[in-house]
Amino acid sequence: MERSIDAQLDELKKLILIMGGHVEKALFEVSSAIISKDHSRFKKVFELEEKINEAHVQVDNFCVQLLAKQSPVAKDLRFILSIIKINTDLERMGDQTKNIAYTAQEYLVRPALQQIQWISKMSESVSKMVHGALDAFVRGDVELAQKILLMDDEVDEFKNKVISDLAQHMKKNSQDVEAALDLIVMARNFERLGDHATNIAEDVIFAFTGKDVRHGGIYG
Amino acid sequence: MERSIDAQLDELKKLILIMGGHVEKALFEVSSAIISKDHSRFKKVFELEEKINEAHVQVDNFCVQLLAKQSPVAKDLRFILSIIKINTDLERMGDQTKNIAYTAQEYLVRPALQQIQWISKMSESVSKMVHGALDAFVRGDVELAQKILLMDDEVDEFKNKVISDLAQHMKKNSQDVEAALDLIVMARNFERLGDHATNIAEDVIFAFTGKDVRHGGIYG
Numbered sequence: 381m382e383r384s385i386d387a388q389l390d391e392l393k394k395l396i397l398i399m400g401g402h403v404e405k406a407l408f409e410v411s412s413a414i415i416s417k418d419h420s421r422f423k424k425v426f427e428l429e430e431k432i433n434e435a436h437v438q439v440d441n442f443c444v445q446l447l448a449k450q451s452p453v454a455k456d457l458r459f460i461l462s463i464i465k466i467n468t469d470l471e472r473m474g475d476q477t478k479n480i481a482y483t484a485q486e487y488l489v490r491p492a493l494q495q496i497q498w499i500s501k502m503s504e505s506v507s508k509m510v511h512g513a514l515d516a517f518v519r520g521d522v523e524l525a526q527k528i529l530l531m532d533d534e535v536d537e538f539k540n541k542v543i544s545d546l547a548q549h550m551k552k553n554s555q556d557v558e559a560a561l562d563l564i565v566m567a568r569n570f571e572r573l574g575d576h577a578t579n580i581a582e583d584v585i586f587a588f589t590g591k592d593v594r595h596g597g598i599y600g
Numbered sequence: 601m602e603r604s605i606d607a608q609l610d611e612l613k614k615l616i617l618i619m620g621g622h623v624e625k626a627l628f629e630v631s632s633a634i635i636s637k638d639h640s641r642f643k644k645v646f647e648l649e650e651k652i653n654e655a656h657v658q659v660d661n662f663c664v665q666l667l668a669k670q671s672p673v674a675k676d677l678r679f680i681l682s683i684i685k686i687n688t689d690l691e692r693m694g695d696q697t698k699n700i701a702y703t704a705q706e707y708l709v710r711p712a713l714q715q716i717q718w719i720s721k722m723s724e725s726v727s728k729m730v731h732g733a734l735d736a737f738v739r740g741d742v743e744l745a746q747k748i749l750l751m752d753d754e755v756d757e758f759k760n761k762v763i764s765d766l767a768q769h770m771k772k773n774s775q776d777v778e779a780a781l782d783l784i785v786m787a788r789n790f791e792r793l794g795d796h797a798t799n800i801a802e803d804v805i806f807a808f809t810g811k812d813v814r815h816g817g818i819y820g
Contacts (some may be wrong), residue, residue, distance in 0.1 A: 433815040438814075444681065451671035461664065464684065471814075547777050554771040561767055561784070568788065592660075594691075595653040 385450045392442055392463055393518050399435040399470050400514040402428045404507050406477040407573070411503035414484045414496065425481040432474035439467040439584075462587035466517065469576040469583075473510065476576070480569045487562035490555035495549065495563055498542050502570040505535050509577035517584045535574035542567045605670045612662055612683055613738050619655040619690050620734040622648045624727050626697040629792070631723035633718065634704045645701040650808045652694035659687040682807035686737065689796040689803075693730065696796070699788045707782035715769065715783055718762050722790040725755050729797035748801035749813075755794035762787045 406428040413421035414567075443464050446452065446583050452460060460542045505562050516524035626648040633641035663684050666672065672680060707716075728749050736744035766780045805813050 401662070405716040437812055437815065444677065447681075448673045448677055453668045457664065461667075461684065464681065465688065468685065468688065524815065538807055543781070547781055550770060551777050554774060557767050557771050564784075565788075566780070568785075592657055595657065 385446070385452060385456060388442075388446055388450070389456065390460060392439065392446070392460075392526065395435060395439050395442065396463060396466060396470070397514060397518060399432060399439065399467070400510055401468055402432045402435065403473045403477070403510055406432070406474065407470045407503050407510075410480050410484065411499050413481070414488070414499050417488055419485070422481045422485060425477060429474045429478045429553055432471060436467055436471040436474075439463065441468075458587050462517075462583040465583045466514075466580050469579045470510075473573055473576045476569045476573050480566050483562050483565050483569070487559060487566070489561070490559040491556065493546075493549070493556060493559050493563060495542065495546055495560070498538065499566065499570075502538060502542075502567065505531065505538070506570055506573040506577060509535070510573060510580065513577050513580040513584060516581065517587070520584075520588045522585055522588050525581040525584040527576070529578055530559060532574045532578040536571060539567045539571045602702045603668070605672060605676060608662075608666055608670070609676065609679060612659065612666070612680075615634070615655060615659050615662065616683060616686060616690070617734060617738060619652060619659065619687070620730055621691055622652045623730055625696070626652070626694065627723050627727045627730075630697055630700050630704065631748060632717050633701070634708070634719050637708055639665070639705070642705060645697060649694045649698045652691060656691040656694075659670075659683065661689075662747045678807050678810060682737075682803040685803045686734075686800050689799045691745070693793055693796045696789050696793050700786050702783050703785050703789070704753065707786070710779040710782070711776065711781050713766075713776060713783060715762065715766055715780070719786065719790075719793055719802075722755065722758060722787065725751065725758070726790055726797060728795040729755070729794055730800065733797050733800040733804060736801065740804075740808045742805055742808050745801040745804040749798055752794045752798040756791060759787045760789045797798065 406425050409421050409424045409428065413419065413425065424480070443460050446460055447457075450456075456490060509528050512524055512531070513528045515521065516528065543564055546564055550557050550560045582593050626645050627646045629641050629648065633639065633645065652673075657702045663680050667677075684818055731750050732744055732751070735741065743759065763784055766784055770777050770780045802813050805811060811817070
């Protein structure tokens, strides 16, 4: 007979995956809105962000109930604590995506810059990261989680290239300062999204190995 | 007779307060380093950030032990879950302060901008926020926690003023683009620090009222 906690942990997993799906969808919508200059798509981003917030509270309450009623220990406890942290990161990813949408709405009324092209690449990379991190989570695939940590370095490097390119552009085209600043803000939001996906990957490693890889693992 | 869990919760409170003290100290050191152009103070910021990381892992482990051994419910459970979240926010505040130090080191070798003056004000505001939020936490002062939420609006508003001022400056002084970008990055880091202090205040409200004020409280 299956322990009742297992069924509940499975339900939690499903909730987290649905929430992760909303984040991926929001990332796709926001970059599509920007690239196609289709303002109507921003509405979808805001709707998805609300769904993410709703799921956030739902998952949190579920975890509290589970801890109170089942008093889980060892692996199950680590698993639930990881979900609490992953849940926080996914919620912040929703916030970040909404922030990108706000900045993008301002950006789209300014003269277009060709540098906007990077947005698809960053959006895809972050989407892959969060998908991979959650995949690693449900499968308990620590090796995959470790790969996600490396992907974050690429996102950071790419963001640095985008910013230094835009700085050069601003120096020569003072009329584009506001538009370039919008792009820089968005690039930094994507960097933060990558950081949150990295946090999730670290939580996966902790959930399945009990090993703390944060801070270079020196205190773990 | 005091329940053994009470003594342990008190110890947790102390650990979190020490950690918060490190964050405040790091904020003070980083803004002092910038204002006085004293590079040696950055070292202190990095040392404090390491202490914060160490405390982060210590608090997390303490919470896991407590959950596993005491199986707390209701108020105690909410308290421990809040500590887990506050701990995450304090750790990220350490990261943000370190990031400010990195950017400041680059900024200080460029031509100085008078706009750097805001740094003391932002640093003080954020320091007050984290101090107030943790004070509210140890005293169970929900009213104080609510005041912190309002302070964050001021930090955000101030940051927006700083950024639009710097955008105007860049348009007229293309030689200052890099320095101005450094200041914008730091202003945004302070904004994030304010966000984390806000998260802590929200956790305090949850810990002592069971009320979820995140997302405007609509799902709580």
